Amino acid sequence: MSVLQLDGAAVAVTDLDGDSKTVLAPTSLTLTERRISVIGANGSGKSTLLRLLNGLVMPSEGSVTIDGLDTRKDGAKVRRRVGFVFTDPAAQLVMPTGREDVELSLRRLEKDPRARSRRAMAALERFGLAELAEQSVYELSGGERQLLAIATVLAVEPTVLVLDEPTTLLDLRNRELVRSLLAGLDQQMVLATHDLDLALDADRSLVIDDGRVAFDGSPAAAVAWYRQLVAAEIPLERRK
Amino acid sequence: MSVLQLDGAAVAVTDLDGDSKTVLAPTSLTLTERRISVIGANGSGKSTLLRLLNGLVMPSEGSVTIDGLDTRKDGAKVRRRVGFVFTDPAAQLVMPTGREDVELSLRRLEKDPRARSRRAMAALERFGLAELAEQSVYELSGGERQLLAIATVLAVEPTVLVLDEPTTLLDLRNRELVRSLLAGLDQQMVLATHDLDLALDADRSLVIDDGRVAFDGSPAAAVAWYRQLVAAEIPLERRK
Amino acid sequence: MTHRSALLGRYVQGNSWLHRAPVWSKLLGIAVFSLVVFLHEGVWLSLGLLILAAAAGLSSGVRSTMLLVPLALLWPVLLLLFGYHWWLQGPLAAAQIVIDIVSVVLTASLITLTTPSQRLLDALVAMARPLRPLGADPERFGLSVGLMIRSVPHLIGLGHQVRDSAKARGLERNPRAVLLPVVVNAVAYAQATGDALAARGLGERDDGSA
Amino acid sequence: MKTSTSQVREARSPETGRRRQGWRAGDLALIAVFAALIATMGMLPAIPVGGVGVPITLQSLAVILTGLVLGPARGFAATALYVVVGLIGIPVFAGFTGGIGVLAKPSAGYIIAFPLVSALAGLLALIVVRKMKRAWHIPLLFVAGLLASFTFMHPLGIAGIMVNAGLDLRAAIAADAIFIPGDVIKNVVAALIAGTVHRAFPDLLARRRA
Ligand SMILES: Nc1ncnc2c1ncn2[C@@H]1O[C@H](COP(=O)(O)OP(=O)(O)OP(=O)(O)O)[C@@H](O)[C@H]1O
Ligand SMILES: Nc1ncnc2c1ncn2[C@@H]1O[C@H](COP(=O)(O)OP(=O)(O)OP(=O)(O)O)[C@@H](O)[C@H]1O
């Protein structure tokens, strides 16, 4: 397993008014478990934490290292090691059809175009997407597109997988499919989700609340903790 | 309640090679219940069915009428009667702040700018969004944004509300928030969802399978039927 | 979580003379201002115009951090232009060019900073009304301009988002993975916006059935 | 002309097969977003070349692309919207300029030509994606853009330089010639992008419906 390390990493953003706002308070963590799940309310900072891990967001303070590689200095190397699946598949897919998109991912690994094409089709097959390989990605259903986004990232076999709510648009069956596929992978994995069943399927869980790690421990305890957090709030009253 | 009627309505698309593909087989339905839920697998045709109801998609065969208004001939009138809420609220909001977005909705109904502004604030108030009226829509939480999206659609007082998976991107609390809001609305409602609990909360349910209405009846029976459909398939094998 | 730049600024509530001025007068103001900037000669006059623009900005009650947002985004371009024109035409000419850009961008952003988008829309609709006999649809013209202004920051954000997703897959040096997806995503964004308008019965020719 | 967005798939009235009444919300959104795209690409640094003060810019790429992607009517509308917004005084022209004064600049001819270029490129593109085999789309879209550039952009550009910079025909042609290699490359890029966009969104122009 890789060592994902945050040393006092914090994220502040400047909003439209020019004010600075803390999105993630200084956080120190060492993640070495195989499966780590991240849960928390909308806007709590889950996506921000995940994006730190492959250098899509840079810490405004502190540092983030993956096996000793600093995301700030060795961004390209880090991203080659850490694959990222976005919640919004549209943010992920860049080519007009599924096959082309997977092939684009594979360019770095496979120089021979025919072999690349074969590998791409195999990757799509795995997710039951072979028939849709030549269809415009903008004409796929929401769920089909999300499956495709996962397929494009898994095709390059990164050593660490970071997944930001990868199952939100999926139906019962496809959710099961993705869950069992992920369970069968050897890769280390960090996964943010609102699906608490999926979150339970981990070795360690973090609960993020209002930009800080509010709980860190076993998945069962984390889910219980989060449920309590939700229940404690006065219903219909908004956080913050 | 309005009468939503499909008369042999079908949707077929031609791909670039000229091949035709059926997305929705000819369907005849008369929907008059107050709450109708639509469930089914990814790619089964739920969104397509919903989009037919307000003329975002036109039938390639047959017709769709809302209280006798044909979506093909009276598209503009139909869309004024039938409001549509998308899965991703970010796609729905087109103005920088909540108040401006609701005012945009109201432009057609209210020509006087001051009255428009007042009505917009009243609409926001109703959903407990008044304090957030001047905030950038990007700074709202997922749940707030979804509530706002629903508010912008309801501001023009549609008689029917069509919602395509409105709770999928939301956390536990926000899902509850949107659900209780929907339960309190007077409008007739057609809602597609993968959240089977939400689907149970209806007067009538449709299960869509492979582009046709495979089951039509009580929500409890529909959910049971769908679960069975999922269980019956050889696991990990894709439909179709 | 895309980055949203606000080159054109966004409305800031207030009650200054600029906030109260009718929208048409502000549009006329910028038309005249840009004409003067275009016609005048000499760096000192440029500086004078910039001071005028800055004074207008400061008297609008909008915080100076917000007035400076466009500069914060543009300074690399401005520096480049300054260097280039210095080399080509000397420091004074270079200074004039850069100062002119700053004052025009500043005055233009003052319009959006001090006018609620709906009032801007109303004004644009009123401006297009005389063209109705020619087949123009003022309401839809206004909506198009409003959407265009709104889309500029969105497209800049899209540029960042696309770079992010290319980076997330280790494709940072592939130009194919940047310009093309920006355009493709722009089309997708336009379609989503069109659907969102249609879903609310907006943007369609008014058949009088409101 | 057939215009429809991916989900709004009605173009011709089924009874008569004649052109339907007008643009839908989706078309309006496409027009606005592409006008914004031209403005955004115009914000990328312009490279001043030659003595007449017309820079190398990416607007020409955006203008051709707009035509090739949107077709003649929406393409013309989008580019015209961009030009109108610029003439009002919003700084969307090269080097953050704007206002009616640009019509007195040497680059005025190019600006006037922009909408015509989009319209012609769009008309040719419509024929290409409807009538030709897919394998030919990109090369023919390149030809379409090039034809539009040489029919309107360069001749009107030359005329503008003659009128506003007082050059004679030979000198004006020479001044314009500097842009030709770059514009050819831009046409290649525009064709590559447009060909791909039409595959991603067949309903934009390519798909014919019974
Ligand atoms: N670039 C930015 N500018 C302004 N605010 C930002 C920016 N990025 C994030 N935020 C804010 O930071 C907070 C955390 O965002 P983040 O996306 O990490 O939340 P999340 O936990 O992933 O939420 P969700 O469950 O809805 O996906 C939110 O309030 C968001 O609005
Ligand atoms: N324009 C189109 N061209 C080709 N195929 C299309 C088009 N639009 C939809 N489809 C196909 O039609 C099927 C139904 O799509 P639809 O979006 O209605 O599914 P859905 O039931 O909403 O799925 P999800 O649960 O994933 O949202 C999908 O397989 C999709 O790929």
Ligand SMILES: O=C(O)CCCC[C@@H]1SC[C@@H]2NC(=O)N[C@@H]21
């Ligand atoms: O001032 C403007 O905004 C217009 C600049 C026009 C530049 C023209 S467009 C055709 C030719 N190719 C270039 O790269 N620049 C010129």
Ligand SMILES: [Mg+2]
């Ligand atoms: Mg998130």
Ligand SMILES: [Mg+2]
């Ligand atoms: Mg759907």
